[in-house]
Amino acid sequence: MTDAHLSPRNIPDRLQGRGARILKSWESLLLVVAIAIFLGNSLASPYFLDPWNLSDATFNFTEKAMIAFAMALVIISGEIDLSVASIIALASTAMGYAVQLGVDTPALVAIGLGVGLVCGTVNGLLITGLGLPSIVVTIGTMSLFRGLSFIVLGDQAFTGYPESFAWFGQGYVWWVFSFEFTLFVLLAIIYGVLLHKTNFGRAVYAIGNNQTAALFSGVRVARVKFILFLLTGLMAGLASICLTSRLGSTRPSIALGWELEVVTMVVLGGVNILGGSGTIPGVVLAALIMGMVTFGFGLLNVPGIVMSIFIGLLLISVIALPILWQRARRRLAH
């Protein structure tokens, strides 16, 4: 009990009741932060509370959030996937190449998702098949996948996507609700159900808390992990379709550095970077917070570096506050 605070990853295991409360407070905290940022932005800029402006702002985070849902599951299971941004680049390059051959929109979507799945399979096989650490494997494939698109494209760009393809990144389902935002909401529900309401979700938590115990409890660890890497690959493919459609072109530098923004989103959402805990609502809130901060600061023409500093501080405080709060509680209890 006394050494519990030294390794936070064990807390949910041993102190189920308190662990649940801490998680709850984590999301409440995020919700408070999100509301505060929303109000702050509304007061600071007369342009913030405009449905169309807010709709435009959602594009700042929707694509990253799609990947963040799958990434959350991977991180909860105790692994990480740093190759997602490079999968976007490779999938986009493949789609761009296909466009030059005259392929139409449905086939382009299939190619985007297909390349994502293939990349996810490569990661999954190396990690679960050969038992290599995921951080090493995905740092490797991060260079590999983007390297391939650099070989294909060099300093060139693929353009000329069909008109109908533009809908994924620029189209609206109803009124101000873009296709991307609708997809974001749908995926949030799907991943929320998958993680919190299914046996698969329980298995993910079990693996993240204690892989050996999970294995001996009959959880098929390798299979679950393989599926998780397939999912991040698939989501990266999906994000690639949306981003490529939004940009209307492909360059090998597309989505450069996004893997860290996705991981930031997940960790800000309260997912333990060491695995074992975290929720989808937390990630949704984190996505909204990051999107609103970026947009709100943009409206005030605050230089981008200030935004990075703000997100960094937010990240540290959101992680530090529950731990500090828990310590304070324990001290009071004694």
Add this chain to the structure above:
Amino acid sequence: MKILKSLMVTAAVAVALMANAAHAENKKIALVVKALGIGFFEAANKGAQEAAKELGDVEVIYTGPTSTTAEGQIEVINSLIAQKVDAIAVSANDTDALVPALKKAMDRGIKVISWDSGVAKEGRLMHLNPSSSPLIGNMIIKLAADNLPEGGDVAVLSASATATNQNTWIAEMKKVQGNYKGINVVTTVYGDDLADKSYRETQGLIQSYPNLKAIIAPTSVGIVAAAQAVTDAGKIGQINVTGLGLPSEMAGHVKSGASKSFAIWNPIDLGYSATMIAYDLIGGAEAKPGAELKMGRMGTVKLDDNNEGAMADPFVYDASNVEEFAKIF
């Protein structure tokens, strides 16, 4: 009756106030750069602020992403659209990827131009090039000739043999060579934009042409290497190195005398002109092939068939101003 009267007065005052507010409202011109914190663009902002001061009713919003990504610039452009700016003048990180976002801006009545680094034709009203190939070709030989009243042998140190920019400039230079009496271009060598190869090629030139009076290097890598080679060979005063270079890299060589003068675009003028053109377009000027747009103290820019225009001759840097600009870029 009394109430009605006071109501009418209030309404009249309110209308007057609103009209006044609308009248006093500044035109917002956004100068979007590749990334913040780059000296070249900070200098362009200086020029834009100068233009704003001169015009009076303009507010310049200087902005850009933290790293040179197209995605970052799109986020910036989206927030500018939301702020309902009047014009966006962008130096693009990606020719194509910005097009959808900029098209949206134009759909909402924002005047979009690109400068320095251009956007594909459908994503902007016009593009402002800092200079043009004929102007650059003429300037590089003029710089050599200005310091050679008697004429003499001149050699060219280029980048690679396949470099499109350099080849175009050298071809343009040769077209106007006849205007500079006594200037004899003896050869063109290629340093491939590598410091060591450019240095060795220059050494070769010095040995092969004992009467060499000037070296023209229309590349920022080559000009520095050539100036160093001339210095090391003890030929300062005999061979003048000139061409296109960056003030920060060339300041030392101008001071030592290895280079009397060189040229490159002036970022201050570029930011100034972009702002002036944006203002002209807000004021109702139309960007179409053949149109002439106003650039304040820089004169006018004439648009070609692609709605592109060249600002001016490359700006000449010598001992009198190189130190000042070396701090900028």
